[in-house]
Every structure is written in C-alpha cells, then in structure tokens.
Amino acid sequence: MARLLPLCLLLPGQTSSACPRPCSCQGTRVDCSSTSLTSSNLPTSFPSGTTELLLHNNPLTTLPNRILDDLTALRSVSLHRNPWVCDCSVLYLRVWLLRHLNSHLGVNCSSPPHLKGRLITYLTEEEVLDSCHYWYCNLALFSQVCLIVFLMVQAALLVALVVFLKKFEKLSKEEESFTAEEAQKENEYSSL
Structure with missing residues (x-):
C-alpha cells in the first residue's frame, strides 16, 4: 500500500x-x-x-x-x-x-x-x-465519408459472401446427389 x-x-x-x-x-x-x-x-x-x-x-x-x-x-x-x-x-x-x-x-x-x-x-x-477553425468541419466530413465508404465495402463483401455460400451450398447438394446416384449405379452393377 x-x-x-x-x-x-x-x-x-x-x-x-x-x-x-x-x-x-x-x-x-x-x-x-x-x-x-x-x-x-x-x-x-x-x-x-x-x-x-x-x-x-x-x-x-x-x-x-x-x-x-x-x-x-x-x-x-x-x-x-x-x-x-x-x-x-x-x-x-x-x-x-x-x-x-x-x-x-x-x-x-x-x-x-x-x-x-x-x-x-x-x-x-x-x-x-x-x-x-473550420478544418474541424472538413475533418468530420472526411471521416464521415470514409466511414460510409467503409460500410459500403463491408456490405459488398457481405453480399459477395452470401452469394458464394449459396453457390457452394447448391454445388454441395449437386455433388451429394451425383455421388448418391453413382453409389446407386455401383450397387446395381455389383448386384449383377
């Protein structure tokens, strides 16, 4: 102490x-x-x-x-x-x-x-x-513009990520269905 x-x-x-x-x-x-x-x-x-x-x-x-x-x-x-x-x-x-x-x-x-x-x-x-000094106002305006641009870039990246995940999910389902069909055909051939 x-x-x-x-x-x-x-x-x-x-x-x-x-x-x-x-x-x-x-x-x-x-x-x-x-x-x-x-x-x-x-x-x-x-x-x-x-x-x-x-x-x-x-x-x-x-x-x-x-x-x-x-x-x-x-x-x-x-x-x-x-x-x-x-x-x-x-x-x-x-x-x-x-x-x-x-x-x-x-x-x-x-x-x-x-x-x-x-x-x-x-x-x-x-x-x-x-x-x-009015440069404070200019600085605030510049900061706000930068923030808006940053948020727009973030939104664009988020949209691109969602689109990519949807396409990936669609491709995954197609692959699963293709794999299931191939497995079924293979089972049919092996049972003959």
Missing part, C-alpha cells in the same frame, strides 16, 4: 505538494508571474492547498482543460497581461472565469482581431465558436 501512494501522486490531473518550476511558493501562494510560461511549458499541476495563483505577465495563450479544477482551496487567480487567443481553446477558461467572477479582471482577448480587447467572460459562446 505504501508503494502505491507515490504512484497516485503522479497521475494526470492530480495536484502535488511540491512547488512547480519555474514558480516560487510562499505558504499557499504560488507565483508563476513573469516567468515566460507558455501554454506548452505551463506546470501540469500546482500544490493542492494553493489559495492564490499568479500567472499574469506571461505569454500564455490558453490554459489546458481542467488545470484549475482540482484547486479547491483557490481564492484568487491572476491571469491578466497574457495574450489570450479567443478561439475554441478558450472555452474552458471562459467557463472557469464565469464560475469565479473575482478572477476575470484584465483577462482580455488578444486575437482574433474582431475580439481583440474584449473580456473573455463577456464573450458569448457563439462568438468563440465562430472563431474556431
């Missing part, structure tokens, strides 16, 4: 007790501000007792989904002065900010151009979704 405890601490989405690099920690305050953190090198977890998290003044464009959800003691988050990209990837941050209204000050979109300067919490879901 004691061996499993360290493994549980390494599971994704779990909080840790160690101060993440390159942040500095003082008590329950985690200061990651002005550390050049990006969305790709952001720590994957923060200490579980964190009450104040400073992430301002970094080149953060988005936050990974669920990164703040396990921080139940969190009372204050500083996210301003980051170049937030308000596309599909900002939906998690928008929902989290709406649930924690005291953390939304200065959390503005830096792109796309038509949303630049807008507070993320004031964006409608439609505005964010309109900024999504």
Whole structure:
C-alpha cells in the first residue's frame, strides 16, 4: 500500500505538494508571474492547498482543460497581461472565469482581431465558436465519408459472401446427389 501512494501522486490531473518550476511558493501562494510560461511549458499541476495563483505577465495563450479544477482551496487567480487567443481553446477558461467572477479582471482577448480587447467572460459562446477553425468541419466530413465508404465495402463483401455460400451450398447438394446416384449405379452393377 505504501508503494502505491507515490504512484497516485503522479497521475494526470492530480495536484502535488511540491512547488512547480519555474514558480516560487510562499505558504499557499504560488507565483508563476513573469516567468515566460507558455501554454506548452505551463506546470501540469500546482500544490493542492494553493489559495492564490499568479500567472499574469506571461505569454500564455490558453490554459489546458481542467488545470484549475482540482484547486479547491483557490481564492484568487491572476491571469491578466497574457495574450489570450479567443478561439475554441478558450472555452474552458471562459467557463472557469464565469464560475469565479473575482478572477476575470484584465483577462482580455488578444486575437482574433474582431475580439481583440474584449473580456473573455463577456464573450458569448457563439462568438468563440465562430472563431474556431473550420478544418474541424472538413475533418468530420472526411471521416464521415470514409466511414460510409467503409460500410459500403463491408456490405459488398457481405453480399459477395452470401452469394458464394449459396453457390457452394447448391454445388454441395449437386455433388451429394451425383455421388448418391453413382453409389446407386455401383450397387446395381455389383448386384449383377
């Protein structure tokens, strides 16, 4: 049992007790501000007792989904002065900010151009979704076409298999009847 405890601490989405690099920690305050953190090198977890998290003044464009959800003691988050990209990837941050209204000050979109300067919490879901990349739709359409083609090939193979089995069954019956006739003729010749 004691061996499993360290493994549980390494599971994704779990909080840790160690101060993440390159942040500095003082008590329950985690200061990651002005550390050049990006969305790709952001720590994957923060200490579980964190009450104040400073992430301002970094080149953060988005936050990974669920990164703040396990921080139940969190009372204050500083996210301003980051170049937030308000596309599909900002939906998690928008929902989290709406649930924690005291953390939304200065959390503005830096792109796309038509949303630049807008507070993320004031964006409608439609505005964010309109900024999504349309290649997702093309990918979905391509996947559906591939699925339909795959199903049609499977149906054709199934029909071919049924036709083959019917012909095989017919040939089998003909062979049995031919063999039975031959056996009967042989019996007639041997009885003479």
